[in-house]
Amino acid sequence: MMTLLQVESITKRFGGVVANSEVSFSVDEGQIVGLIGPNGAGKSTMFNMISSIFPPTEGSILFCGKKIDLLPSYKVAPLGISRTFQNLQVFKNMTVIENVMVGQHMRTKQNLSGVTSMLLGITRKERKVYEEAMDILRFFNLESLYDQKASSLSLGKLRLLEFARAYATEPKLLLLDEIAAGLNHSETSEMSELIKRVRESGVTILVVEHDMDLVMSICDKLVVLDQGMKIAEGTPKEIQANEAVIAAYLGAEIEEEVV
Numbered sequence: 001m002m003t004l005l006q007v008e009s010i011t012k013r014f015g016g017v018v019a020n021s022e023v024s025f026s027v028d029e030g031q032i033v034g035l036i037g038p039n040g041a042g043k044s045t046m047f048n049m050i051s052s053i054f055p056p057t058e059g060s061i062l063f064c065g066k067k068i069d070l071l072p073s074y075k076v077a078p079l080g081i082s083r084t085f086q087n088l089q090v091f092k093n094m095t096v097i098e099n100v101m102v103g104q105h106m107r108t109k110q111n112l113s114g115v116t117s118m119l120l121g122i123t124r125k126e127r128k129v130y131e132e133a134m135d136i137l138r139f140f141n142l143e144s145l146y147d148q149k150a151s152s153l154s155l156g157k158l159r160l161l162e163f164a165r166a167y168a169t170e171p172k173l174l175l176l177d178e179i180a181a182g183l184n185h186s187e188t189s190e191m192s193e194l195i196k197r198v199r200e201s202g203v204t205i206l207v208v209e210h211d212m213d214l215v216m217s218i219c220d221k222l223v224v225l226d227q228g229m230k231i232a233e234g235t236p237k238e239i240q241a242n243e244a245v246i247a248a249y250l251g252a253e254i255e256e257e258v259v
């Protein structure tokens with residue numbers, strides 16, 4: 001299987017704080033990989049480096065064999081990496097379908113005044129973009145909300161829209177940052193089904209997630225960080241039985257669930 005993402009001995013320092021220390025792991029094409037660990041373990045920092053928000057202090061990140069860690073993010077996105085944000089980056093004053101069109105625009109370079117005129121159905125090309133956006137909304141079960149302002153959506157629907165917007169860029173690799181945070185049980189199961197369907201559509205997925213039921217049920221492989229270091233890597237089954245992971249993270253998570 002082809003390696004899509006290769007993280008090689010990445011260290012990130014913020015002044016005296018070592019957020020990541022010599023972390024290495026890889027993601028193969030078609031996999032769902034989970035990056036887990038306690039608060040402050042360095043998960044978001046790793047995501048930010050993979051999406052080129054800032055560069056690592058040391059080490060390399062390769063995507064499809066190409067070194068990307070020193071590229072600006074506007075050059076990384078067109079290579080096929082897209083992400084969602086924990087604090088949601090949807091445009092609240094746009095409608096649901098317009099948000100998806102913004103995602104498509106990143107790929108098609110259809111200009112944004114085009115997005116507005118396309119709503120009026122002006123050209124065939126624009127009509128096609130609109131229909132594709134509707135297909136994406138259907139895929140994410142958001143089609144009935146297509147003309148609603150994003151500001152009127154519940155948190156659960158906003159998380160779906162954030163996911164749909166990132167998917168609309170047609171990435172090879174999709175980074176999902178705590179996509180299930182704040183969701184109830186049924187919304188979390190819907191999210192987990194969607195993540196699997198997105199993988200089936202040919203997208204490789206890397207998730208940062210605290211919901212262990214979700215992570216254990218969807219991931220092929222887990223990479224565990226603690227205090228900036230990788231302390232384990234393996235299948236969900238291997239990780240659940242790993243003493244170091246239980247001591248650093250899973251033990252505390254289980255206690256939290258019991259309380």
Ligand SMILES: Nc1ncnc2c1ncn2[C@@H]1O[C@H](COP(=O)(O)OP(=O)(O)OP(=O)(O)O)[C@@H](O)[C@H]1O
Nearest residue numbers: 014017018019037038039040041042043044045046
């Ligand atoms: N911009 C920054 N400047 C200084 N320190 C930072 C910065 N970003 C992160 N850190 C520090 O790096 C460490 C790792 O943080 P990071 O946010 O990557 O952890 P995390 O695993 O994502 O945590 P959480 O689960 O709480 O989101 C922490 O000690 C954090 O305080």
